[in-house]
């Protein structure tokens with residue numbers, strides 16, 4: 263593994279001293295560099311100070327409405343978030359039933375977190391996922407066990423965003439694996455179908471696919487059947503993600519040395535055994551960074567379902583802003599929204615880097 | 628030919644190539660290759676680079692497809708029939724120049740994978756067999772390491788053990804020592820010699836002429852996709868018949 267060249271050992275002499283040495287070697291190693299360091303340092307300080315002043319010092323944390331906010335201070339009006347966070351997070355889901363979606367959120371976050379731990383990559387975790395998804399479904403829909411039924415059109419906010427992202431991630435990845443294998447298949451029909459699917463999905467904006475799914479899916483269904491808007495959106499997002507991930511996986515398949523396929527063939531392994539035990543584990547490990555990149559993109563892309571009038575996190579934020587009592591607090595609202603997206607995406611990104619190191623440890627020269 | 632003298636101790640033909648032809652597009656790689664290998668026989672194939680040695684032996688377990696002629700392995704003819712291909716691959720082990728171990732699996736997992744999934748051997752039994760063969764190639768202590776942590780010579784011995792765990796009737800070697808540092812060649816050749824002494828049917832592409840002298844029943848010289856010469860090692864080295872063989876030998880033996 264590569265070692266950082268400019269970093270000094272973490273242990274040893276005191277931190278300030280080490281920082282001083284590092285700074286001299288990297289920031290003040292020439293006159294030009296020193297000037298740049300000072301200029302950018304000053305700029306960064308000024309920006310940080312302005313944000314801090316706006317966001318904390320001059321900010322108003324409690325106020326009944328925006329007017330009160332404006333008289334109380336010149337900075338951010340966090341009272342808005344204090345007032346609206348519940349609507350932004352849970353949206354139109356019936357107020358008294360929102361505890362159900364809160365439990366779903368905790369379950370989904372908990373399972374996602376648990377799945378990050380390599381020690382838990384076991385069959386039992388997969389079963390736990392199935393159980394959690396079933397429980398989440400029961401809680402979200404209700405209608406059994408004395409729970410009030412809730413139309414899926416009312417699902418909103420963070421739970422909806424989580425459900426769309428997680429389910430599209432699970433089904434999208436499975437579909438992607440088959441698409442990638444299919445695109446490399448020796449069977450011309452399979453190859454053609456997979457290639458066409460991938461290229462069409464990648465050649466069209468997600469918005470178009472969302473519209474198509476919401477308008478065209480009902481046409482293909484026998485009369486009397488209906489597919490909820492959430493499901494239509496989920497299908498569209500899943501197909502879109504699958505096409506991109508299929509291409510990532512295909513790149514991994516192509517990067518795998520031919521000798522690996524040959525050794526597996528020479529041992530007499532069947533196509534599916536070879537694929538499952540030899541090819542996919544290696545191919546997927548190679549392409550973890552782009553796969554996670556697409557997952558991050560997908561997580562943010564779910565915000566586009568607002569255009570087929572689903573109340574995901576983005577849309578609940580916009581609706582919250584429409585309230586005449588709080589109009590004009592766009593910065594605060596989008597900062598709150600941005601913070602939620604950022605935390606999730608940043609966690610995924612860091613996790614992927616960590617995972618890559620872990621999976622490569624000791625296995626390659 | 629003097630090989631007739633050796634023939635009686637050998638069994639029935641286990642590999643038969645009859646007028647095998649293969650093309651890569653326009654390029655005629657194998658031209659009327661005829662070869663019979665009997666059970667227990669050790670055959671060494673040599674020849675200049677690009678002469679079709681690898682292609683020829685890779686046809687035997689269908690890593691490459693031939694377009695004309697017949698290949699019969701262990702009584703089964705190789706055709707597009709997938710079942711037959713699977714049957715033959717079970718009986719034919721192959722060792723590659725680049726080892727081709729599975730880097731994401733431990734040595735032990737490398738050795739047990741195919742027995743478990745292809746031969747349906749219970750895991751415990753497969754692991755016992757694996758340890759037996761790791762002992763045979765003298766690296767039992769590496770069982771739980773990953774291939775990337777082993778030296779080239781150790782990796783190639785693991786690769787040999789991996790093939791042996793399938794209990795094959797035939798072993799194919801495609802330049803098993805060419806990718807190794809000189810000091811590691813011997814350990815791999817020793818393993819191959821001991822295998823030969825046990826009566827394994829072996830078809831080896833190699834330029835290790837010492838190995839050919841020591842264990843081969845026959846040496847084959849290929850050039851331009853054809854078998855140019857085939858003889859016992861004594862006759863082959865002492866008295867090559869063809870100009871091309873002489874030239875090749877003079878280059879390889881300095």
Ligand SMILES: Nc1ncnc2c1ncn2[C@@H]1O[C@H](COP(=O)(O)OP(=O)(O)OP(=O)(O)O)[C@@H](O)[C@H]1O
Pocket residue numbers: 651654656674675676677678679680681682683
């Ligand atoms: N997949 C392929 N497509 C086209 N030509 C090929 C392919 N594989 C091999 N060839 C050609 O076929 C010929 C025989 O190749 P082969 O690998 O059998 O030679 P070889 O005798 O094993 O040589 P070496 O000693 O270098 O391994 C070579 O000229 C090579 O360029």
Ligand SMILES: [Mg+2]
Pocket residue numbers: 680681682801802
């Ligand atoms: Mg070769």
